[in-house]
Amino acid sequence: MEARMRAITRVGTGQPARLIRLMGMVSFAFLAVGIFLWAFGKNPVRAYGEIFQGALGSTYGLTELLVKMTPFILCASATALPARIGLINVGAEGQLHTGALIATWGALTFGDLPRGILLPFLVILGFAGGAIWGSFSGALRTMVGLNETISTLLLNYVAVLLVEHYVHGPWKDPASFNWPFTAEFTEAARLPTFGSSRVHFGLVFALTAVVVLYLVLRKTRWGYEMRVIGDNAEAARRAGIPIGRYIVLTMFIGGGLAGLAGMAEVSAIQGRLRPGISTGFGYTGFLVSWLASHHPIGIVIMAFLLGVLALGGDMIQINLGLPYSTVNIIMALIFFIVLGSGQLKKMGA
Amino acid sequence: MERIPYLRLENITKTFPGVLANYSINLSIEKSEVHAILGENGAGKSTLMKILYGFYRPDTGNIYLDGTPVDIRSPLEASRLGIGMVFQNFMLIPAFSVVENIALALPKLNVLFKRSEMEERMAVVADRYGLSVDPRARVWQLSVGEKQRVEIVKLLLSGARMLIFDEPTSVLAPHEIEGLFQIFKNLTNDGYTILFITHKLREVMACADRVTVLRRGSVVGTVLRSDTTEQELAYMMLGEQSLHLDRSTKKPPEGRSKTVLELKGVEVSDDRGGLGLKEVSFSISSGEIVGVAGVSGNGQKELGEVVLGLRRCRAGSVLLHGNDATQWSVARILGEGVACMPEDPLVMGVAPGMTAQENMILTDRMNYFRHGGLFIDWKAVRAEVERRVENFGLPIPNLDTPVIALSGGNVQRLVFVREVARRPSLLIAYYPTRGLDLAATKMANDLLLACREAGIAVLLISEDLEELFSLSDRLIVMHRGEVVGSFKPEETDRLEVGLLMTGSKAP
Numbered sequence: 001m002e003a004r005m006r007a008i009t010r011v012g013t014g015q016p017a018r019l020i021r022l023m024g025m026v027s028f029a030f031l032a033v034g035i036f037l038w039a040f041g042k043n044p045v046r047a048y049g050e051i052f053q054g055a056l057g058s059t060y061g062l063t064e065l066l067v068k069m070t071p072f073i074l075c076a077s078a079t080a081l082p083a084r085i086g087l088i089n090v091g092a093e094g095q096l097h098t099g100a101l102i103a104t105w106g107a108l109t110f111g112d113l114p115r116g117i118l119l120p121f122l123v124i125l126g127f128a129g130g131a132i133w134g135s136f137s138g139a140l141r142t143m144v145g146l147n148e149t150i151s152t153l154l155l156n157y158v159a160v161l162l163v164e165h166y167v168h169g170p171w172k173d174p175a176s177f178n179w180p181f182t183a184e185f186t187e188a189a190r191l192p193t194f195g196s197s198r199v200h201f202g203l204v205f206a207l208t209a210v211v212v213l214y215l216v217l218r219k220t221r222w223g224y225e226m227r228v229i230g231d232n233a234e235a236a237r238r239a240g241i242p243i244g245r246y247i248v249l250t251m252f253i254g255g256g257l258a259g260l261a262g263m264a265e266v267s268a269i270q271g272r273l274r275p276g277i278s279t280g281f282g283y284t285g286f287l288v289s290w291l292a293s294h295h296p297i298g299i300v301i302m303a304f305l306l307g308v309l310a311l312g313g314d315m316i317q318i319n320l321g322l323p324y325s326t327v328n329i330i331m332a333l334i335f336f337i338v339l340g341s342g343q344l345k346k347m348g349a
Numbered sequence: 350m351e352r353i354p355y356l357r358l359e360n361i362t363k364t365f366p367g368v369l370a371n372y373s374i375n376l377s378i379e380k381s382e383v384h385a386i387l388g389e390n391g392a393g394k395s396t397l398m399k400i401l402y403g404f405y406r407p408d409t410g411n412i413y414l415d416g417t418p419v420d421i422r423s424p425l426e427a428s429r430l431g432i433g434m435v436f437q438n439f440m441l442i443p444a445f446s447v448v449e450n451i452a453l454a455l456p457k458l459n460v461l462f463k464r465s466e467m468e469e470r471m472a473v474v475a476d477r478y479g480l481s482v483d484p485r486a487r488v489w490q491l492s493v494g495e496k497q498r499v500e501i502v503k504l505l506l507s508g509a510r511m512l513i514f515d516e517p518t519s520v521l522a523p524h525e526i527e528g529l530f531q532i533f534k535n536l537t538n539d540g541y542t543i544l545f546i547t548h549k550l551r552e553v554m555a556c557a558d559r560v561t562v563l564r565r566g567s568v569v570g571t572v573l574r575s576d577t578t579e580q581e582l583a584y585m586m587l588g589e590q591s592l593h594l595d596r597s598t599k600k601p602p603e604g605r606s607k608t609v610l611e612l613k614g615v616e617v618s619d620d621r622g623g624l625g626l627k628e629v630s631f632s633i634s635s636g637e638i639v640g641v642a643g644v645s646g647n648g649q650k651e652l653g654e655v656v657l658g659l660r661r662c663r664a665g666s667v668l669l670h671g672n673d674a675t676q677w678s679v680a681r682i683l684g685e686g687v688a689c690m691p692e693d694p695l696v697m698g699v700a701p702g703m704t705a706q707e708n709m710i711l712t713d714r715m716n717y718f719r720h721g722g723l724f725i726d727w728k729a730v731r732a733e734v735e736r737r738v739e740n741f742g743l744p745i746p747n748l749d750t751p752v753i754a755l756s757g758g759n760v761q762r763l764v765f766v767r768e769v770a771r772r773p774s775l776l777i778a779y780y781p782t783r784g785l786d787l788a789a790t791k792m793a794n795d796l797l798l799a800c801r802e803a804g805i806a807v808l809l810i811s812e813d814l815e816e817l818f819s820l821s822d823r824l825i826v827m828h829r830g831e832v833v834g835s836f837k838p839e840e841t842d843r844l845e846v847g848l849l850m851t852g853s854k855a856p
């Protein structure tokens with residue numbers, strides 16, 4: 001019957017349309033902050049100029065952008081994978097820290113092994129550190145029904161404090177003049193960087209993760225079953241899809257990806273474990289994933305955008321005397337506008 | 350001078366992407382009448398009502414109330430104009446009491462409301478129109494019929510003069526339906542106007558003053574109930590299609606049949622920890638339809654779930670093809686050829702945001718796994734789904750539209766076809782014709798008989814005694830989780846089954 005009254009009009013709702021809408025909303029956020037800046041007597045055009053100039057105007061800016069994007073993408077993937085089955089993983093920050101912690105243990109203990117063996121081993125340890133942390137929340141959700149949003153959030157604090165404990169205590173480098181640092185990693189434990197820049201091999205992990213995620217979600221049976229769970233868990237259960245297994249597994253892999261970010265930070269950037277290895281990468285990654293509707297390609301685009309903002313934050317601080325939090329306000333505004341408009345659409349307005 | 354109708358719709362057209370839901374609708378509704386809107390699923394009834402209620406805006410057309418043009422921009426506006434809608438999914442807060450729910454809905458409520466005063470106002474309305482509900486009961490404790498009455502009281506107290514009911518009977522038991530029609534009468538006697546949406550001819554004949562028939566988004570005509578017959582209405586509603594529902598094409602199953610499912614002394618808990626099934630024992634053979642009669646909520650849900658492995662036995666065992674399947678996983682049971690058409694297909698049977706094609710293979714997806722279960726062969730899926738759509742005459746124009754965009758009846762048909770097409774050995778069918786229109790009901794019944802002919806064992810769970818009697822080879826009656834009767838249909842009659850179902854007669 002519907003066949004006969006088909007096709008009067010057709011409005012695009014596909015990927016390109018979604019992207020355009022998203023870009024519209026992002027511009028709106030910039031406009032809103034621009035008005036805000038202008039009201040306080042700052043020139044918004046110049047502020048934005050500084051932000052983009054800072055990130056995109058020089059080779060140095062560009063390489064630093066890639067450095068920033070690496071943990072953003074990994075942590076966003078850690079959020080996106082569980083999100084596909086309806087889980088809200090806010091724990092990438094903690095998973096990043098445990099990944100860094102376990103990788104550091106490996107680097108300090110087996111630092112004398114040859115590089116070809118040690119590095120892959122550290123990668124595995126970093127992944128495992130995050131994966132165990134993530135799947136712990138997944139198991140709690142499956143077995144006792146504890147909400148994963150709460151457990152991942154709380155475990156973030158535990159993970160950060162664990163790192164603090166080890167760098168202030170057992171692993172503190174005696175030669176650090178009482179600074180909370182571990183000893184520096186041996187050369188064999190350092191993840192390679194590209195040329196003289198700080199861009200490191202973690203970027204390869206991040207891009208691989210995105211591509212694999214895309215393929216798994218789009219092409220495989222797991223992607224299909226995960227989409228069913230995310231869309232209607234009751235129907236999934238009745239179709240014999242093992243939901244509990246998927247919960248633990250997506251949290252395991254997601255956590256592992258965040259753990260890789262942590263491993264790369266200590267092994268490539270810092271060369272040692274110390275507090276503050278992450279400036280909220282896990283949370284920014286969360287933001288990136290939600291802005292991108294958990295879509296792998298969208299994640300790269302959004303990581304780029306937020307990377308520009310994060311770098312630009314430094315620039316406007318130095319050149320315009322504006323606080324760094326201006327950038328946080330822009331991020332928050334984008335987030336609200338995107339989430340808000342999604343909510344409105346759901347309500348049929 | 351010409352009499353001005355209470356409400357007039359002029360030239361209303363509404364399109365959705367790819368669908369013309371309402372086309373140039375003209376309709377007049379008089380004060381204090383019961384006006385039925387009759388049409389098959391997808392005819393555009395709900396869309397039209399949502400326009401009246403301010404939920405959708407029409408693309409073109411005008412609405413006049415008492416002769417003045419009105420612009421109904423929102424449900425709030427509609428309620429200001431005295432138009433109220435009783436939804437199928439009641440907009441009530443389960444944890445609150447009835448009075449609290451009603452108080453919440455009133456537009457001019459003081460910050461501190463007097464419960465006793467509220468209860469009094471409720472009682473007045475309830476007495477007058479036969480809408481009795483305990484004002485102190487929590488909403489979650491109420492039956493569906495009671496919730497519906499709460500909705501009506503709510504609308505009356507908030508000043509509605511015209512009440513829209515969108516398929517209100519689909520959720521009600523037979524005696525509750527009669528009660529609702531009585532309420533309609535009481536309300537119209539007092540000057541209220543009722544707009545009653547349905548696709549059931551019998552109900553129109555039972556309660557309407559006038560009937561407007563919609564077909565494919567357009568008005569076919571408006572007639573007085575007293576001037577028409579079921580036949581004529583059916584003709585208006587369906588057009589050229591055949592009306593004949595041949596429910597007697599029963600053939601005795603051929604050859605020797607084997608036991609497919611056997612339940613032995615099965616006991617399970619219900620959702621509240623009570624006993625959902627008590628000592629249930631019976632068996633079904635291939636090529637047999639066993640009908641389960643009972644008022645819903647008497648163990649039907651638990652029965653299907655225990656067979657599917659979704660609910661564990663407290664005692665007893667479930668045998669599939671002679672093997673003990675009591676501890677099997679859902680996936681294994683599905684793999685052994687058990688199929689289920691659940692009671693609420695949209696909630697339990699599909700992923701609404703995924704496409705019709707993707708949903709069509711949800712329960713037999715294993716057949717399309719390739720490379721050790723890593724990939725799904727979407728080409729093979731496409732071919733198979735197209736074959737199913739063709740063979741079963743599924744009215745799905747585009748396999749890539751998300752299921753949420755299909756009408757409820759079509760979702761139901763999609764799930765039914767999916768479960769049948771994967772050639773199960775046992776089919777558990779919950780209310781396979783509930784909410785379906787005539788044509789679709791016939792299709793569903795024919796499909797069940799075809800399953801039986803193909804040697805599938807069918808467990809048919811229904812509240813419709815007529816359907817059960819005409820389709821079943823054997824009937825079992827459930828009451829409070831127990832099997833209280835087991836007959837051949839010709840050995841019993843509706844009265845006996847009806848009494849057993851309601852516990853009015855000892856087994």
Ligand SMILES: Nc1ncnc2c1ncn2[C@@H]1O[C@H](COP(=O)(O)OP(=O)(O)O)[C@@H](O)[C@H]1O
Pocket residue numbers: 002365366368369370388389390391392393394395396397754755756
């Ligand atoms: N929100 C919507 N978006 C797209 N199509 C819709 C929407 N609502 C209804 N339709 C389509 O409009 C037609 C009429 O639907 P509806 O008014 O619900 O019919 P009825 O209530 O008579 O069964 C159907 O083909 C349905 O699929």
Ligand SMILES: [Mg+2]
Pocket residue numbers: 394395396516
């Ligand atoms: Mg409808």
